[in-house]
Amino acid sequence: MIEVENLTKTYGSYNALKGINFRVEKGEILGFLGPNGAGKTTTMRILTCFFPATSGKATVAGYDVFENSLEVKKRIGYLPENVPLYKDMEITDYLTFVGRIKGVSAKDIKTKVSKVMGDCGITHMAGKLIGELSKGYRQRVGLAQALINDPEVLILDEPTIGLDPKQIIEIRQLIKNLAGRHTVILSTHILPEVSMTCQRVVIINEGRVIAVDTPHNLTNQIQKAARIFFKIEGPAVNVVKELNKVKGVKMIEKKETSNGVTDYIVELEKGNENRKVLPELIIKNGWGLHEMRSVEMSLEDIFIKLVTEEKGVKT
Amino acid sequence: MRNFYLIFKKELKSYFYSPIAYAVMTIFLIITGYFFYNIFATFSTLSFQAQMNPTLAKQYNLLNISESVVRPLFGNVSVIMLLLMPLLTMRLFSEEKRSGTIELLLTYPVRDIEVVLGKFAACLAIFSIMLVFTLLYPFLIKIYGQPELGPIITGYIGLFFMGAAFIAFGIFASTLTENQVVAAVLSFGVLLFFWMAGYSISFVSSSLVSVLSYIALTQHLESFAKGVIDSGDIIYYLNFTMLCIFLSLRALESKKWRG
Numbered sequence: 001m002i003e004v005e006n007l008t009k010t011y012g013s014y015n016a017l018k019g020i021n022f023r024v025e026k027g028e029i030l031g032f033l034g035p036n037g038a039g040k041t042t043t044m045r046i047l048t049c050f051f052p053a054t055s056g057k058a059t060v061a062g063y064d065v066f067e068n069s070l071e072v073k074k075r076i077g078y079l080p081e082n083v084p085l086y087k088d089m090e091i092t093d094y095l096t097f098v099g100r101i102k103g104v105s106a107k108d109i110k111t112k113v114s115k116v117m118g119d120c121g122i123t124h125m126a127g128k129l130i131g132e133l134s135k136g137y138r139q140r141v142g143l144a145q146a147l148i149n150d151p152e153v154l155i156l157d158e159p160t161i162g163l164d165p166k167q168i169i170e171i172r173q174l175i176k177n178l179a180g181r182h183t184v185i186l187s188t189h190i191l192p193e194v195s196m197t198c199q200r201v202v203i204i205n206e207g208r209v210i211a212v213d214t215p216h217n218l219t220n221q222i223q224k225a226a227r228i229f230f231k232i233e234g235p236a237v238n239v240v241k242e243l244n245k246v247k248g249v250k251m252i253e254k255k256e257t258s259n260g261v262t263d264y265i266v267e268l269e270k271g272n273e274n275r276k277v278l279p280e281l282i283i284k285n286g287w288g289l290h291e292m293r294s295v296e297m298s299l300e301d302i303f304i305k306l307v308t309e310e311k312g313v314k315t
Numbered sequence: 316m317r318n319f320y321l322i323f324k325k326e327l328k329s330y331f332y333s334p335i336a337y338a339v340m341t342i343f344l345i346i347t348g349y350f351f352y353n354i355f356a357t358f359s360t361l362s363f364q365a366q367m368n369p370t371l372a373k374q375y376n377l378l379n380i381s382e383s384v385v386r387p388l389f390g391n392v393s394v395i396m397l398l399l400m401p402l403l404t405m406r407l408f409s410e411e412k413r414s415g416t417i418e419l420l421l422t423y424p425v426r427d428i429e430v431v432l433g434k435f436a437a438c439l440a441i442f443s444i445m446l447v448f449t450l451l452y453p454f455l456i457k458i459y460g461q462p463e464l465g466p467i468i469t470g471y472i473g474l475f476f477m478g479a480a481f482i483a484f485g486i487f488a489s490t491l492t493e494n495q496v497v498a499a500v501l502s503f504g505v506l507l508f509f510w511m512a513g514y515s516i517s518f519v520s521s522s523l524v525s526v527l528s529y530i531a532l533t534q535h536l537e538s539f540a541k542g543v544i545d546s547g548d549i550i551y552y553l554n555f556t557m558l559c560i561f562l563s564l565r566a567l568e569s570k571k572w573r574g
């Protein structure tokens with residue numbers, strides 16, 4: 001549905017994008033992740049035909065964004081980062097204007113507007129001027145204008161920023177429900193959002209793609225060792241000594257102690273996960289095993305790790 | 316065509332939401348009203364004098380109101396337009412750029428030309444409404460005297476075309492900057508330059524006269540105020556307007572290139 005090949009963008013002499021490649025399949029939700037200034041917004045602006053790339057090729061639904069921009073624009077719903085809206089218009093008027101300009105017929109426009117207003121939770125604000133709305137409500141109007149003509153492709157630049165927790169959940173659900181019929185690219189800094197809503201993640205940093213995969217695979221790939229959390233009642237010195245003897249244990253990290261119960265994180269070599277042996281050993285020594293669970297590496301950790309590793313390679 | 320109409324309608328509506336349009340209209344009506352009042356006063360004094368001394372009146376041909384008062388009138392109105400029109404056009408693109416709404420507008424399936432023409436037409440409509448309101452004044456004069464209607468009608472046609480040219484330039488200035496004040500100052504300054512080009516015709520050598528009188532925006536109003544519709548003048552205004560619209564399109568495009 002969306003193909004991006006060797007995309008570069010130069011602002012003056014500054015290279016914001018240095019050859020970006022990725023694909024998005026039809027019906028997929030793709031998360032766009034990266035630190036500030038990575039080039040997420042720049043990529044999205046190229047895809048939405050706001051400005052052309054310096055070099056490289058991008059197609060949406062088979063149409064080139066530069067040569068066939070009108071066809072591309074017809075198929076895209078775009079929510080820009082800072083949600084620029086006409087402050088002097090009423091919500092309903094505004095959505096009617098956008099809907100009509102995006103090709104909704106005069107006959108359907110009323111139902112479309114009220115449907116999208118319901119979906120985005122702004123029905124009760126209908127008569128208000130956009131300039132009078134709070135940040136969160138402006139965000140919702142922005143989302144509503146992107147959705148108004150049921151576009152094939154949605155490009156959302158930080159769609160849940162500024163929303164309250166309840167609305168965030170609703171909007172995420174809304175985006176999730178779009179999968180299948182619509183193709184979605186969303187950028188975000190909120191990593192759980194990516195694992196919750198996206199089927200695939202593109203991580204970019206300093207204008208380059210540094211990883212493309214499913215959130216699950218990313219976690220597996222980067223995580224070089226299994227980490228297990230223990231809560232053990234017993235003499236800490238002995239516990240560490242005994243656990244260290246187990247084959248495959250790479251490292252034991254002692255955390256805080258309260259009422260004689262100590263927390264540990266044990267790192268096991270991948271492929272040699274003696275999970276069974278560890279609790280047996282603890283019981284055998286007569287210590288109390290209060291808790292045992294595996295610790296997943298969060299996307300945050302992966303993100304930080306990838307971004308810093310990238311830095312390490314360069315310097 | 317539909318997109319053009321949608322943008323036209325939206326822009327027209329937002330003029331009615333903005334205080335600037337009302338302020339400009341009011342000032343325009345007050346000042347033009349004052350000019351027309353002067354005409355009326357001159358006319359009544361003259362006809363009074365003519366009654367007292369018919370030979371004197373004939374001698375100076377003062378009763379020919381079109382010659383003595385209608386022509387300068389349209390010249391004066393054009394100066395007021397020069398001052399006020401930039402206030403109507405400055406917002407059109409500068410505000411979209413400043414607030415970032417241009418990013419959404421240009422990613423909707425519309426052609427740049429539909430956007431530019433829609434905005435142009437909306438501003439032209441506001442200007443036409445202003446002109447139509449001032450038609451009240453010639454009506455009043457008509458009740459009290461017998462001015463020639465011809466020059467007034469053609470004068471209005473001239474003002475309309477000149478207004479279109481002013482608006483087109485104002486739009487071009489507005490595409491160049493995201494600061495409304497800069498856009499207004501720029502269009503005022505350049506239009507003033509074109510006006511002054513006409514002003515200095517009487518001082519320069521004859522070879523320059525033809526050039527200056529051709530480029531002078533207001534110079535082309537002269538024949539309209541005389542009651543003559545010269546196709547050359549209309550073509551001049553239309554060319555000026557189209558050139559400015561073309562330049563606006565290029566400016567929007569280059570904005571896209573630079574990012």
Ligand SMILES: Nc1ncnc2c1ncn2[C@@H]1O[C@H](COP(=O)(O)OP(=O)(O)OP(=O)(O)O)[C@@H](O)[C@H]1O
Nearest residue numbers: 011014016034035036037038039040041042043574
């Ligand atoms: N109009 C511009 N002129 C010059 N440089 C720009 C312009 N827009 C963006 N940049 C630069 O390009 C780089 C990428 O910017 P971009 O807005 O794409 O980042 P981003 O990934 O969206 O960041 P954020 O998470 O902060 O939104 C930044 O270093 C930025 O300073």
Ligand SMILES: [Mg+2]
Nearest residue numbers: 040041081157
């Ligand atoms: Mg951004």
